Amino acid sequence: MTDHTPTALAACADVLLALHRPGDPVVLPTVWDAWSAALSAEAGFAGLTVGSHPVADSIGRADNEGMTFEELLTRLRQIIPAVDIPVSVDIESGYGQEPARLIEGLLEVGAVGLNLEDTVHSQGGRRRDPQEHADLVGALRAAADASGVHVVINARTDVLLRVETTPERVADAIDRLDRAAKAGADVLYPVGVHPDDIWQQLVSALPLPLNGIAHPGDDDLAHFRAIGVGRVSFGPRLQGALADHARSLLGAWR
Template sequence: MSNERVQQAAQTLKDLHGGSGPLVLPTVWDAWSARTAAGAGFTALTIGSHPLAESRGAEDGEGQTFAEVLEAVRPIIAAVDVPISVDLEAGYGQEPADLIAGLIDVGGAGLNLEDTVHSEGGRLRTTEEHAAYIGGLRAAADDAGVPIVINGRTDLFGRAGDDKAGVLDEAIARLQALVDAGADTVYPVKIHEDDDLIAAVVGAIAVPVNITAHPAKHTLERLAGLGVGRVTYGPLLQAAVTEHIKELLAGWR
C-alpha cells in the first residue's frame, strides 16, 4: 500500500477518536470477519493478536513472528476500505522504527502495544521502559510522515489478582507516562467488569481510554456512561461467534 493511502487511513482513524461517544472498533481476525464488520457499518476495525493466532493455529503471546503477523494481516487490511489498527503485542523484539515500517508496509493505520514482554519470560516492562518504547514508535511514525494511532496498553491490572484497586495509582501513572510519550489512546486491560476502576482511569487520563467489551454481555450505553472513549472486543467477539456456531451445529451431529 502506498504511503499516501496509509497516511489517509491513519488520519481517518485519528479523526474518528474523541467524538461524542465511544468509538467502537470490532476486533477481527481474517478477511471474512473484517468484511462482515465493515458491512455492518463500522468505520474502523482492529485486528486482535489472540483471535488472529487462533485463526492460524498459533499461540497468542507472540507465538508468531513479526514477519508472520505482517503476512497474515496484509490481506485482511486489503479486504476492506476502512482503517485498521493491528495488535502488535509487545513488539516481537523489534526496534520501534522496524515495527512502524512493517506496519506501514502492510497498510496498518494504528497499533496496540502492550507491556508484557513475551520473549523475555512474560516480564512486565517498567513504566519508563514502556514509555520509551511508545516514544520510539511515535518518533518513527513522525519520521515516516504517517500519523499512526498508538494505543498504549498495560497489563498491570491483570497481574493484580483480586486487588486491582491496589494498583490503580500505579496503573494511572503508567498510562499517563504513555500519553506523555505520544500514545493517542491507552488500554488498561482486565478492568472491563469494574465500573469504579473504569471511571477512575477515565477521570484521570485526558486521551480516550480503550476498554474491552463482550458483544453480548456488555452494552455500549454502560461504557458511554462511564466516559469510555474507545471500545474493542479482544478475543471476546471471536469467542461469542464460536459459541453461536456450536449452537447452530448442535442439532446436526
C-alpha cells in the same frame, strides 16, 4: 485499503484518530481474517482492530507471541485489502522487533494504528518498567513521525488484568499510562473488566481517550458511553461468541 502511499496512509490515520471521542466511543470490532473484517465493515463500522489472540488462533499458533511478526504481516496482507476503513493492529509486546521495523512493516501492509502491551512474552512474561514501556512508545512515535504518518498508538497496560484491583494497582496503571501519553500515545488501554468506580478514576486521571474491552453479546454501548471511554474493542470475545454459536449449530448434527 489498497492505496499504501504515504499521503493515503496519513489521511487514513487521521481518520482513525478523529474517531476517538470520550463519551462517544468508536467501536472497533476485533477481527482476525478477511472474512471477519469484511463482515464487520459491511455492518457499518468506521474502523477495525486486528487482535493478536484471534489471529493466532486462526493460524494454529498460541497467543502471547506464539506467532511471529512476519506471520502477522502475512495475515494483514489478506485482511486490509478486503476493507476500505482504517485498521489498527495488536502487536502484543512487539515480537522482539525494533520500533522502526514495526512501523515499517505495519505501513507496508496498510495498517495505521497499533496496540502495544507492557507484558514481554518473549522474556518469560515480565512486565516492562513504566518508563521502559513509555520509552518504547516514544520510539514508535518517533519512527511513525519519520514516516510522515501519524500511526495511532494505543498504549496498553496489563496491571489490572486478571488480578485483584487495589488502590496501588490503579495508581500503577495510571502512572504507566500517563507516562505513555507523555511519550506520544494517542489512546490508553487499561485492559480488563473494571467496575464503574475504577473507570471513573482512570478517566478523570488520564489525559487521553481510553479503550474499554467489551463482550459483543453481553455488554452494551450505552454503558461505555456513560463511563466516558473513547474506544471499544472486543479482544478475543467476538471470535469466542461466534465459536460458541457454531458449536451449538454443529452439535445439532452430531
